[in-house]
Amino acid sequence: MKNNKTIICVTGLPGSGKSIFCKVGERIGYKIIVMGDQIRNQAKKRGLSNNAETLSKLMIELREKEGKDIVAKLCLNEIQLTKNYNIIIDGIRNKEEIKLFKKMGNVSIILIESTTEQRIKFLQKRARSDAPINYKSFNERDKKELKIGLNSIINSADITVSNINLTEKEFIDKSKKILLRLIRE
Numbered sequence: 001m002k003n004n005k006t007i008i009c010v011t012g013l014p015g016s017g018k019s020i021f022c023k024v025g026e027r028i029g030y031k032i033i034v035m036g037d038q039i040r041n042q043a044k045k046r047g048l049s050n051n052a053e054t055l056s057k058l059m060i061e062l063r064e065k066e067g068k069d070i071v072a073k074l075c076l077n078e079i080q081l082t083k084n085y086n087i088i089i090d091g092i093r094n095k096e097e098i099k100l101f102k103k104m105g106n107v108s109i110i111l112i113e114s115t116t117e118q119r120i121k122f123l124q125k126r127a128r129s130d131a132p133i134n135y136k137s138f139n140e141r142d143k144k145e146l147k148i149g150l151n152s153i154i155n156s157a158d159i160t161v162s163n164i165n166l167t168e169k170e171f172i173d174k175s176k177k178i179l180l181r182l183i184r185e
Contacts (some may be wrong), residue, residue: 005085005105006184009092011153012112013142015119017163017171019126021112022090024175029183031084035091038074052137056144063094063148072097079104085184093150108182111157115164 008025010018022032039059040050048054062070071093079087079101092098092109101107114122120138161178163171 005079005087006182007079007101007105007107008086008088008179008182009098009101009107009109009153010088010090010112011092011109011150011157012114013119013145013150014138015121015123015126016112016114017122017161017175018090018112020168020171021110021161021175021179022088024172025086025088025179028176028179029084030086030088030179031082033075033078033087033089035071035075035089035093035097038071042074052141056141060144060148068094068096068148069100072100076100076104088179092153093145093148095152095156098153098156108159109153109157110178111154111160113160113162113164118164 008030010021012018022030022034026032036055039055039062042062043050043055043058046058048058059071067073071091075089085105087105089101098107098109116138120135123138159178161174166174
């Protein structure tokens with residue numbers, strides 16, 4: 001099943017800068033697969049709303065009923081179909097997902113770090129339907145993310161990218177250097 005793809009698994013708490021990191025990767029030739037999109041697709045198929053609470057409950061329910069790696073399994077077809085050997089998977093949450101992706105290629109785990117204050121500002125600025133509306137909902141979201149295994153991934157990162165007190169341009173430049181070093185020609 002393994003096919004020598006370079007798979008960068010990006011992780012970090014919501015609002016840390018994963019989306020920007022992925023956009024940089026896309027510009028330099030990586031295929032981007034967003035695990036959260038898999039949850040949003042499942043919500044749409046079930047006729048559920050696209051708000052943070054509903055998506056969080058669905059994410060937990062899917063993992064409880066179908067296994068901790070279910071969201072990764074939902075990404076497999078896209079990985080297999082792409083002709084691109086360089087892939088970034090945004091939103092890794094647990095070791096079971098990493099284990100599955102290692103069957104598909106050479107995996108590196110990249111952690112994006114940022115402060116709580118920066119993360120909440122970014123999420124509110126982004127204004128996606130699942131953005132937390134206050135600190136209480138923001139903290140609850142973080143707790144749910146950590147509970148499903150994110151903490152173990154954070155602790156096993158191969159590379160940590162600090163997005164603390166950086167301008168967006170500085171973070172983009174930093175991300176580009178790392179991604180160019182990892183890209184397979």
